[in-house]
Amino acid sequence: MKCEYCEIIEREGKAPILYIDEEMVVAIKDKVMAPGQITIFPRKHYTILELVPELLVAKCAVVANKVSMALFESLGCQGTNILISNGLAAGQSVPHFGFDIIPRIEEDKVGLLWEGKQLNDDEFEITLRALIEDVKKTQAEKAKKVEKQAVADAAAAEGASAEVVGKGVKVIDEASSKGSDEKVNGEAKASGETGTKGKVKSQSVPPLVRNIRRIP
Amino acid sequence: MAEKEMTDEQREALAAKLRSMTPEQIAQLQKEQCIFCKIVAGQIPSKKIYEDQIMIAILDINPAARGHLLLIPKNHYMIMPHVPDGEMAHLFVVAQKLSESLLRTLKVGGTSLFIANGQVAGQRAQHVILHVIPRREGDKVLDFTDKLISADMVHKVEMAVKPTFYKHLGLGGDDAPKESDTANAKMDSDESDGSHVPLEPDAPRPEPAAYKEKSAPSDDVEIVKPARKTAAKKGAKGSSGSANSKEDVTDVRANTPTAPKRKDDDVSLDDIANLFK
Numbered sequence: 001m002k003c004e005y006c007e008i009i010e011r012e013g014k015a016p017i018l019y020i021d022e023e024m025v026v027a028i029k030d031k032v033m034a035p036g037q038i039t040i041f042p043r044k045h046y047t048i049l050e051l052v053p054e055l056l057v058a059k060c061a062v063v064a065n066k067v068s069m070a071l072f073e074s075l076g077c078q079g080t081n082i083l084i085s086n087g088l089a090a091g092q093s094v095p096h097f098g099f100d101i102i103p104r105i106e107e108d109k110v111g112l113l114w115e116g117k118q119l120n121d122d123e124f125e126i127t128l129r130a131l132i133e134d135v136k137k138t139q140a141e142k143a144k145k146v147e148k149q150a151v152a153d154a155a156a157a158e159g160a161s162a163e164v165v166g167k168g169v170k171v172i173d174e175a176s177s178k179g180s181d182e183k184v185n186g187e188a189k190a191s192g193e194t195g196t197k198g199k200v201k202s203q204s205v206p207p208l209v210r211n212i213r214r215i216p
Numbered sequence: 217m218a219e220k221e222m223t224d225e226q227r228e229a230l231a232a233k234l235r236s237m238t239p240e241q242i243a244q245l246q247k248e249q250c251i252f253c254k255i256v257a258g259q260i261p262s263k264k265i266y267e268d269q270i271m272i273a274i275l276d277i278n279p280a281a282r283g284h285l286l287l288i289p290k291n292h293y294m295i296m297p298h299v300p301d302g303e304m305a306h307l308f309v310v311a312q313k314l315s316e317s318l319l320r321t322l323k324v325g326g327t328s329l330f331i332a333n334g335q336v337a338g339q340r341a342q343h344v345i346l347h348v349i350p351r352r353e354g355d356k357v358l359d360f361t362d363k364l365i366s367a368d369m370v371h372k373v374e375m376a377v378k379p380t381f382y383k384h385l386g387l388g389g390d391d392a393p394k395e396s397d398t399a400n401a402k403m404d405s406d407e408s409d410g411s412h413v414p415l416e417p418d419a420p421r422p423e424p425a426a427y428k429e430k431s432a433p434s435d436d437v438e439i440v441k442p443a444r445k446t447a448a449k450k451g452a453k454g455s456s457g458s459a460n461s462k463e464d465v466t467d468v469r470a471n472t473p474t475a476p477k478r479k480d481d482d483v484s485l486d487d488i489a490n491l492f493k
Contacts, residue, residue, distance in 0.1 A: 105336060127283050
């Protein structure tokens with residue numbers, strides 16, 4: 001295996017692994033911007049961000065925040081950066097997607113800066129329009145997919161699971177009205193077990209938003 | 217994004233006022249002063265390309281490159297540790313989608329996702345921002361240099377970070393995973409104790425007790441397969457095998473234990489999987 005990250009998983013002894021499970025690895029590389037830099041990467045070999053399943057991105061993001069907190073406490077750094085270098089043009093050096101968490105202290109000469117540019121209004125306008133269009137298209141496509149799936153699910157799941165759907169919807173309502181992440185966890189688990197189909201409730205809020213909110 | 221300059225007098229007056237306020241009042245004041253909260257509220261105009269219940273995405277008006285996006289949580293969080301896990305996850309999932317949009321519309325070869333957490337890390341705003349920046353080769357954006365650090369240093373980092381990291385993950389209590397396999401056994405007993413020392417008062421953590429009731433200990437054991445130790449593939453290193461062999465890169469890294477058992481709160485990620493089906 002040529003990929004450095006896959007090698008880390010295979011060999012395990014080369015780069016210390018802080019944490020590993022079926023989906024994700026947290027490791028310490030020796031080629032870093034600053035000592036203490038930690039890398040989180042999926043166990044499976046995804047090359048770029050766009051190919052990684054949303055779930056995994058979500059998990060890595062949450063864990064990245066925890067790593068950052070741990071770095072503050074254990075290394076006494078004064079700041080942290082989270083960086084995803086996505087694609088060769090972005091300086092991605094390993095063809096395997098990863099999150100880098102970099103501890104920062106004053107005058108560490110790590111860099112990671114940029115100079116703000118002044119663009120004229122036309123350029124902004126063009127970019128703005130193009131992106132808004134693209135976002136709309138993506139959301140429309142997703143909504144169509146979700147609807148199709150819902151129709152298929154509803155057709156398949158008539159009768160016995162109607163009760164389950166009802167329960168699921170109720171739990172989601174309770175959960176969203178509470179607003180606090182911690183309390184929601186207990187219910188999130190319950191709704192995960194029973195009401196996966198119940199989430200196609202409110203079309204005004206994309207399901208992604210409602211569900212992600214419940215990650216503890 | 218420069219804040220107004222204050223005279224020394226004004227600074228004094230503000231400091232005195234802050235001392236007399238409750239944390240809630242201070243939080244409210246921060247929110248009122250925060251440019252990005254004003255943008256979120258629509259009080260300051262912005263070039264918005266995306267919005268949902270949790271966040272907005274706008275074009276940076278002083279960008280690193282055309283298409284530089286700022287992803288801003290609607291709630292006011294000054295630093296990243298304050299951001300709840302759900303919102304953190306959501307920010308990055310949306311960032312993934314917007315990164316794809318950038319690749320498509322701007323035809324660039326890559327994007328950088330970046331959070332500056334703390335002033336020394338480059339944070340200039342009093343509000344957590346996730347940057348999504350379109351990248352081109354040679355653009356002099358987010359430049360960095362990699363250095364090779366010694367095996368000794370890597371080991372030190374591991375020993376320093378691991379216990380705290382595990383505490384934040386909710387794995388194990390005071391006992392740091394030691395360098396042997398017996399450590400895993402110890403962690404198991406910690407888990408079943410249910411004796412978790414809550415660390416950060418404001419870090420959103422799931423209620424351990426709730427999860428304990430819902431899954432038997434044996435579930436944890438089944439979920440995770442310990443990482444298999446294949447025959448040592450010594451020899452060709454990956455891309456990091458550069459000529460700087462000043463550092464002593466030995467293979468004496470016997471410290472990595474086998475895969476730790478997944479804790480109950482990780483079960484919540486399964487339920488995310490269910491929600492996504």
